[in-house]
Amino acid sequence: MVSTTSIQLEPQLRAALQKAAEIDRDLGPVGPDIADIRERATLARSYWNQGGPDMFEVSERLIPGPVRDVPVVLYRPRESSRPAPVFLFLHGGGFKIGNQWTNDRQMREIAAAWGGVVISADYLHAPEHVFPAAVQEVAAVLQWLHESGAAWGLDTENISFGGVSAGACIGFGAAISLGKMSWLRAAVGIVGAFSFDTTAASMQAFGNVGLFPQLDLIKSMFEAYVPNPGGRSDPRAVPVLADVQVLPQSFIAAAEYDVFRDASSLLASRLAQADRLRFFKIYPGMAHLFFGFSREVPGSVACVSDVSKFLAECLPVSSV
Secondary structure, three states: OOOHHHOOOOHHHHHHHHHHHHHHHHOOOOOOOHHHHHHHHHHHOOHHHOOOOOOOEEEEEEEEOOOOEEEEEEEEOOOOOOOEEEEEEEOOOOOOOOOOOOOHHHHHHHHHHHOOEEEEEOOOOOOOOOOOHHHHHHHHHHHHHHHHHHHHOEEEEEEEEEEEOHHHHHHHHHHHHHOOOOOEEEEEEEOOOOOOOOOOHHHHHHOOOOOOOOHHHHHHHHHHHOOOHHHOOOOOOOHHHOOHHHOOEEEEEEEEEOOOHHHHHHHHHHHHHOOOEEEEEEEEEEEOOHHHHOOOOHHHHHHHHHHHHHHHHHOOOOOO
């Protein structure tokens, strides 16, 4: 068992986590309902989304889905006469919280560095909607981008997807459900919740050291997302169980001090064996929440930069 004193977080990340806790305290008591919790989470992200690059276009849009019109934010970094490749991003939040604005700053940073269009999408949340609802919704969004995205100035043959934590799990699950598609060109998984095996070494090492998420949350989170025991071996819910041959070239990012580190390592290993892995890195000194702190944390800045370079390699953008 790793002790709290042996956790060597990057100093800027430790400061950011303390700042986040202060912001949460300053917002005061949160109400008991899930709607109250979600509103609090949105308010708590405001500070971290300030600053960053300007875009040619930031617009709220809707994409038709099987249950509702899915709210998304489109980030277009510059004007262009040519169709742009697209990256569909899915936020984290334990399958319960977060929305299409959660990682606003990181979306603008990726779009600016890469040059393609980034679309940040919401998805159906537990407990109101359980597996496979979110996976089916995201699969429908990807299919719509391929079939109808030309009207938005998108290159419908060059689509990538990805997300953070629960969003990575859902995104990979959606791609698994679609099967091998030539127009799905790249996948990004950042601290992905790709497996919920609490016996994994990283689960045991970092699940009780005061970092989010704690080990006792993992079981309840998975059961809320997949309440039917029969679904808990479905590869759309647990991507490490999938035939990874159906996935495109992939970027996998893990954090050194994260319960899901071994899940990312396992998926990366399987992707590598199938010649589907382009990038894998365990970011030193980082914990599960690091990606959202690019305003102040060098490790987050490095991950944003690495995602941008990966997208540029897999989906290059015309300079015209």
